[in-house]
Amino acid sequence: MTLVAPDPARTVPLPLREQADVRDRWLTQRLLDLLPGLMDRAGIDLWLVVGREYNEDPVLATLLPATWLSARRRTILVLHRSDDGVTAAAVSRYPVGQFLPAWSPVDGEGGAAGQSQWAEVRRIVEQAAPRRIGIDVSADFALADGLSHTELQQLTEALGPFADRLVSAEDLAVGWLETRLPEEIAVLDRLNRLVREVVEEAFSPAVLTVGETTATDLAWWIRQRFADLGVEPWFHPLVDLQRAGVSPVEERGVLLPAVPYDVPVEPGDLVHCDVGLSSLGLKTDSQRTGYVLRAGEDDAPEGLRRALAAGNCLQDLTTAELRPGRTGNEVLAAARAAAAAAGIDGDIYSHPVGFHGHGAGPAIGLWDEQGGVPGAGDRVLHPDTVYALELSVRVPVPEWGGQPVRMALEEGIALTAEGVHYLGDRQTDLVLVPGG
Template sequence: MTLAAPDPTRSVPLPLREQADVRDRWLTQRLLDVLPGLMDRAGIDLWLVIGREYNEDPVLATLLPATWLSARRRTILVLHRSDDGVTAAAASRYPVGQFLPAWSPDDAPELPSEDAQWAVVRRIVAQAEPRSIGIDVSEAFALADGLSHTEHRLLVDALGPYADRLVSAEDLVVGWLETRLPEEIRALHALNRLVHAVIAEAYSPAALTPGTTTALDLAWWIRQRFHDLGVEPWFQPTVSLQRAGVPLVEERGILLPAVPYDAVIEPGDLVHCDVGLSSLGLRTDTQRNGYVLRPGEADAPAGLREALHVGNRMQDLTTAALAVGRTGNEVLATARSAAAAEGIDADVYSHPVGFHGHGAGPAIGLWDEQDGVPGAGDYPVHADTVYALELAVRRPVPEWGGQCVRMGLEQGIALTGDGVEYLDGRQTELILIPGG
């Protein structure tokens, strides 16, 4: 039976069977349309991705069929760039989706299966005669450093003289992980829409009763809500509070909220959440802020509203700096310089997001590295990529006696040939929570 291709932008989450169909279709399209150009850009003729069951290279999961939840025994994927595109073959005990089967244990029954499997890799390499053989080793990017010590040793032994052609596939891996298809970006709009809806529900009487609900209760409610909707978080949701009379405290060089994580949420509190979900093999990462109204209040204090608006301005300055060809460190320096010129006290710590929540690609600051990130921050920005635009500003609030608040914002954005687009929009007003 042939299934009609489902539309992941119609509604999320899709049933698991439909998700698998979408993911496999995306993989085929990525192998055909994305990978050849990335291999050319990285100068790699043949790419080897190798992993063993439960010790997988993190890239392997992005190349396997959706029904494969891990590698099987030892799985070796061989991707060869030729004039006709990329030939994708698998030296694996079991068939690997759309990869051409290059080996079966029955091919050479006189040899131990491990020896026979590596002999096939040597034969493919000898036939392809690549100038460069990319392997997943990297100092700068953990996600590009998935080839284990043992597999590296066995590969070198198997390749013999061809081992001299081994090079780091770092740029190719990062490109593969960070580049998004247009349909993937449309799906991320839908996934971010779901996140925003869950946060809005969490900041309502459906989940939050001031004077009773704790910040920890609300964090667990969000996680349970995701689960009930058929998606899972890729990290434990967090909820933090700021309130008048409880100033920020310095921790590891940064000012952070001092209200305990399990404190009861009260009227007058600024409520902040940080959540991310997983679906269709993709991730989201979002922060949003709400204010619990005091009796008689119809809006949040003007100082809190202004802090959010300054945070939006800092988003504008950062997205204006996010230009193709600039490194992450250059984007960071440009945004922070623009902020200083406008008197904005801010930190920027944005990051790629896609197959992984903290994805491979240019690091645009870390919360504790505001002068640049060695290695990952030196990687350039490319088009057709997605980021979590994450930053924080600090502002005094007159209504709180001049007490400083930290307004943390995080929002998915896509960078395409048309510029930056917010995934399902950004927060420009505080979510108002009834105070009971």
């Protein structure tokens, strides 16, 4: 009998052992299929990723086998681009998954072993004779800036004259972190659907008792539900309320809900949540909004529905500008100009998502940087990347006496050669919560 591996996109969340098999298979495929082209694009001949236990380079965690939960002692990964592809070697005390073992310690870590480890790195570099040696240092991206001061100092000393060939691997590290396999995108689609299912359960009478349940209660219920399902949040869920007669607080141009988190949900409330989960080494980041029906209502007031429609329109205007080859700042400027022409009062602050919730890659605005983001916003968009399309609009609601509502939306989207695709179900209608 032939055993067929489960399709992780259909069976998320998987048991931990099966997750490890999938993640290791993905890593092999990424090393073989993605890394050569990414190294060529960045002009890097040899990439050194170095980290010590409890002080890991963020990139290192994405290269380790699934059974490694952190670096061990000093772990040095060497990725050399040649005509045959990429040779992946580990200068490490312990075997590192798919990486070729390239060193064995000869003494205590603080003595000859530490010296011989760096000497092996020097030997590999001399043999490879790379023109440009990439190291993870970056002024714009913390995720690409993982080489510690001590490791850089010791590496520079060990390389001697080859140290002149050290360059920032920012382009390569960001490319590695932001680029997704088709199967990874399929899993992110399923994870986003799982988020929607959990939130809709949280906004149902099975969980939300109007007049008793608070925003804090809902946030903790969502977190517990994720844990029960075998997935983890990468940040504590946020649940907040907007209510007629309780004007939002404006802080640096942003409307913030003024209803306390420990106040019970009431009929007529707008209930909003921001959640992100982690599974198979991937993260999601999305938001959902519901409306608590008043007595006699079978739908939300038209003003709230128009606010959501305005948010959907801003999403459309933004995705229309998402094209490979443009920078994040160019997308932001074009989308904001289109929004102004359409009479939409809103902000755009979208970001890459994948290995990390706030991932490395082109920033398309920040909530407090609507004129463009220096550095991160100047990066070019590439296909086969995933973003959290995050934005908000401010709309006065006639049924609330003209009180402004901040409608915040966030959806996972994939940018591929075919265009932009939503991951999971895009919210175009408010989740209706029975008012009891």
